[in-house]
Amino acid sequence: MAWLARSLRGSQPVARFQRRCGLFLVASEVAEGGARQANGSSHLPAARDLRNGGGRAAPAERRATCNGGPSKSGEDHPQEYVVKNYFYYYLFRISAAMGQEVFYITFLPFIYWTVNPYVARRLIIVWSVVMYLGQVSKDLLKWPRPYSPPVVKLEKRTSAEYGMPSTHAMAATAISFTFVAATVNQYKYPFELGLMGAFLFSTLVGLSRIYTGMHTVLDVIVGSLISGLLIAVTYPSWDFLDHLMLTSAWCPIFCIVVPLLLCYNYPRLDYYSPTRADTTTILGAGAGATIGFWMNHHYITNVSAEIVSPTSAMAEMLLMMLARFLVGICLLVVTRQIIKSMALRAVCSWYKVSVGDLVARQRAEIEVPYKFTTYSFIGLSATVLVPLLHEILGLN
Structure with a gap:
């Protein structure tokens, strides 16, 4: 063995x-x-x-x-x-993109806006927890990525990170199997078909990390197993945690304080790695979305209503889903640009460093607050502002 x-x-x-x-x-x-x-x-x-x-x-x-x-x-x-x-080149390059920010910032909000908020809440929480565990594990274990030569490395940014476990494999497994577990009682479809789809998706993403030379076979296997185990262990408590998240008066405070503490106390390395920034991005987005779920439950009604109905005309339903998605993504892009610029300038001004000083921006006291602020606002916008805009535009 x-x-x-x-x-x-x-x-x-x-x-x-x-x-x-x-x-x-x-x-x-x-x-x-x-x-x-x-x-x-x-x-x-x-x-x-x-x-x-x-x-x-x-x-x-x-x-x-x-x-x-x-x-x-x-x-x-x-x-x-x-x-x-x-x-294989395009198949695995596209599959690799399924584990990157562009996928998360489109797929997860899409589920919330156009499919089912109940499912989206579980996806976002499980995704946040899994990704945090994976990122921290990398910097604690400090296992190197595959060496080149003999391996071809097709990505540049993540080469500065450690390899074990593969967070792409973890996220793909967590998202796909959580989606099946959360929807099997919501919609009528063959459970076996859902499992096959989840297995195919997670397998493609895992193989893409080997193809791009970013992870060893063991990295991918361990990452998938960790996510599978986490889903199996936490599944019985999903409904309880969801109810607690929506009803507890402490939810907004918890969602700000705990993620920030985790980000500021992230494992330190002897050189700069983007893992802390990525972790802050993930926890910030998850925190903002969770606060949005809480606000919707307490103060806003009939927001993000499910539009997938068997009695709806297919063409009308698809057009409505597309319109909701495009409107939402446009607002998120604008939000990201505005909040990122404002947060970065404010933090840099506080510490009296130039916005263009890339080395200074890598310091924890600057990187963590501006990243967390930016993406928590994106999460909040996705769950509160976008649904309100949908309602104003008559896209409910």
């Missing part, structure tokens, strides 16, 4: 998976091509062409430059790679 864990933690399984999917690091491909040619069994003609400087690459191949990301010392390591299978 220990041997298997060490194998799954290594970089070679990641590199082999990439090569099987048609993604080759030029330097390693050349070396491998030369070794195989010496044995009389080379199957990498493109590599030989690149090595010898002759011949033309096949139409399905691409030679490009990627960056392995900043190391602890901040250095960049440019890489040249070859794509021989565009189907």
Whole structure:
């Protein structure tokens, strides 16, 4: 078992998976091509062409430059790679985006605005808890990401983070299986079909992290298992926690104080990593959304009403969902730009540093308050202001 864990933690399984999917690091491909040619069994003609400087690459191949990301010392390591299978390339790049901010800031509000607030509340809370645990675990365990070479690294920003566990895999597993668990009693659909969809989604996101060279196989497996275990353990208490969140008078205070304490006491590293900023973003959005849920329950009625009805005309229903989504996203984008600028300027002014000083903005006393303020307002806007705007525009 220990041997298997060490194998799954290594970089070679990641590199082999990439090569099987048609993604080759030029330097390693050349070396491998030369070794195989010496044995009389080379199957990498493109590599030989690149090595010898002759011949033309096949139409399905691409030679490009990627960056392995900043190391602890901040250095960049440019890489040249070859794509021989565009189907896997785009499939896994799109799947990887399903675990990034652009997905969270669109999918989670979409569920709240157009599907079911009951389901959205569970998704947002589980997502916040899972992501915090994953981010903290990375900086406590300090397990490195796959090494390059032999691995091709297709992303730059996250290379400065540690690898274990994969928060993409954790979030994908948590969101997909929480969605099934929360909707199975709300809507009539085959439970087995929902499980298959959740498994497919989480598997694609997990494999995308291996394909992009950002995580080892063990990172992905452990991340998925942690989320699955957390869902299984907390599921019986979801209804109680939801009721407590909506009715307790202490909810707004708890949602501000506790996340801020967690952010300010985030594990410190000997170099800058974006994990604290990402964690603050997640906890801020979750805190703002939770306060919005509480405000809607106590002060606002008939907001974010479910519009998915079996008696609605399909075309009319889809147009209404699209209109609600577009209006909401536009408001969130505007909110993000305005609040981010105001919060950043206010905090920098308080500490007497320039807004353009990127190093100063990485300090905890500046990064945490401006990130938390920005995204808590986004969460609050998504759950309170957007539904009110829907009502004003007659999009209920």
